[in-house]
Amino acid sequence: MTQGLPYAEVIGDPIAHSKSPLIHNFWLEKLQIEAEYRKAHVTPEGLAAYFLQRRADPDWLGCNVTIPHKIAVMDYTDDPGGVRTRIGAMNTIASETGGPLIGTNTDAGGFLQALIHRKWRGDHALIIGAGGAARAILFALTTFGIANITVMARDPAKAQALLDHAGTPGNVIGMTDPLPSVDLLVNGTSLGMVGQPDLAIDLSPLPTSALVYDIVYAPLETSLLVAAKARGLATVDGLEMLIGQAALAFDIFFDADAPREHDEELRALLTA
Template sequence: MTDTALPYAEVIGDPIAHSKSPLIHNFWLNKLGIEAEYRKTHVKPAELAAYFLKRRADPDWLGCNVTIPHKVAVMEYVSDPGRVGDLIGAMNTIACETGGPLIGTNTDAGGFLGPLLSSGFKGRSVCIIGAGGAARAILYALGQIGVRELTVMARDTAKGQALLDRAGLAGTVISLDAPLPAADLVVNSSPLGMAGQPPLDVDLAPLPSHSVVYDIVYAPLDTPLLVQARERGLAAIDGLEMLIGQAALAFDIFFDAQPAREHDAELRALLTAEG
């Protein structure tokens, strides 16, 4: 049992201290007057099986969001009626149905696309940095809007090629220390540049003036990549945009209510003030 009678959802990962998801979900719960809560829980890879066994026995648990490094590993423990495993190959949201199986899905793809489409992006060529679980969702999302000219920059180029093959998309795989291609969109889907992680060392000089730079890292919010993009006059999308977008989709799944998106400006101010 939990230490509260309130129903709750949470985010799990390793590390997890940096997560802003509880602030987002609890902000919406408060605005809507819903008596529930959202937490963050540190779960190491070796603890996943025990975690799900324990949570399934808790009647107050509504499900969880999943962050690094568990987005692929969690697929072993859940049902997949939407074929998310086949289509994306990673999950970031697990819903607990009373008396039924755990259902896995992915809200990263929709969360990623929202701010990109709002920016008016109509480019064709994309460079994705990283080949992990987030990159899988991003590639799927880009495939849905017809992007076909793809470059994956990965530390492990074989892993980058496997990422393209899984998505069923043609593209080029280059190493992280290769020059950046002149893409219409550059996405950092890796943890590089996040607080406590190695920096992302990339030169944006090859990008044309119309390019968009999108960094899904949100701690810090102004990553060196985005600072460099703005200094070059390029359009920049920060990690809070995707974080809030994917959280909104997950909130509806957990709490059966639409989040209070009319308060996004206030929410962003709170998230930014938190650091």
Template sequence: MSSLPYAEVIGDPISHSKSPVIHNFWLETLGIEAEYRKTHVKAGELAGYFLKRRADPDWLGCNITIPHKIAALDYVDDPGGVRERIGAINTVACETGGPLIGTNTDAGGFLQPLLARKWSGKNAVMVGSGGAALAVGFALRSVGVTDLTIVARDAAKGQALLERLSFSGRVIDFSEPLHDTALLINASSLGMAGQPPYLPDLSPLSRNALVYDIVYAAQETPLVAAARERGLEALDGMEMLIGQAALAFDIFFDAQAPREMDEELRARLRAA
């Protein structure tokens, strides 16, 4: 009996990933005979991982999480110019006998809830300067943000990100207070399992500011909870998680994710 076609998510660590819950829920809902897994791949194992997987006829591709979103670019073809435009990938697609194609669904997943709300603004504050921040920064340009403040521990890395994204703005340390902004985004790992939360003083933000924490958790992150307590509109990480997964699902399984089932999916994610 042949095995099922499959896709997977890779990272280090990987035990926290909720991606299998999402994709397997959609596969089950749509009656598609395939599966989605998670696989622990360490930094020094990427080359061997891709070499082995591309020889597997059942492998449809993978999603990529911390810390491989930038390094994985070295092992894939990039026909869409993702390296130049964003600088990080989170999805690799594979067709039997063909090349490995790298792309990024983080940017689109991040944008979906903003576009649904018809959000507009010229300035934003973004926490983080890694692979996720690259995708978020790229997405911000497409909705009209022109001025970006980056909160980063490494000022040089933050400045390099500003320049790569061609934003005017500045880099501040975590010890510096926030200024009023249209949009505050946590695009760092702070708030993930095993990491301290990102919980700044939100008092400088006006009442119409939007707070967006891309970290997903079973419960509200402290940042989202603090924002809502102040009466601010807040988006949680499940918005981006489900949005980027839906784009990847179409790539892997050639089917549209049943987004009308999002509330049931969120309940499963909270329980997982």
């Protein structure tokens, strides 16, 4: 940590696992930008004090937001882009010196990059989870033209509220219900992450053409992806969304395009 150097950071609870500092500092070094990217452990109880303290720091450029704060941070930010209404969760907050905190969401764009890169097309998607990440994923899929969406969640009411907020008819199923035959399955929860229970579901109802996308990146090879590969299904790991959303946030914080030509080197660093 360098005193007097502009910096952004990622906040969450837990936060030790976060790879965001590795990504942003890798890009800062490649572009020779004099700035830093850090991580800060912020509990739900400490969120208000965190923003109060950071807003008084002229070197603070803003923060990325991870579990469990993506919905709660909306209480502390301005929303010129209508993210509250369109998505209902924020993962990137920019600080303007002497001005308001501006909240946005780069998860949706980061999520879609992997599908666009693969030229994926399908009609029916299933999202597991109903939290902040799932909100961004649902928004991304609806903007991508996927009208048939099922949400699998522990709390059916929360899942239905997710669909209602997005204005998407969709279907709701419980965590122990059998999967429908979908073209895309997305884990939008922390299940499978280090320190969390595995996501144990039967993938046999999925067609052989299905794509399984897990946003968890620690570990990179989750039990869900192992099971999908065992069935011969195509997969997307959590690093793709992480790097994609980080690139959008990098431009917001540091006013520069992330040097994506170094993605192969970055992935090697992240998986070392």
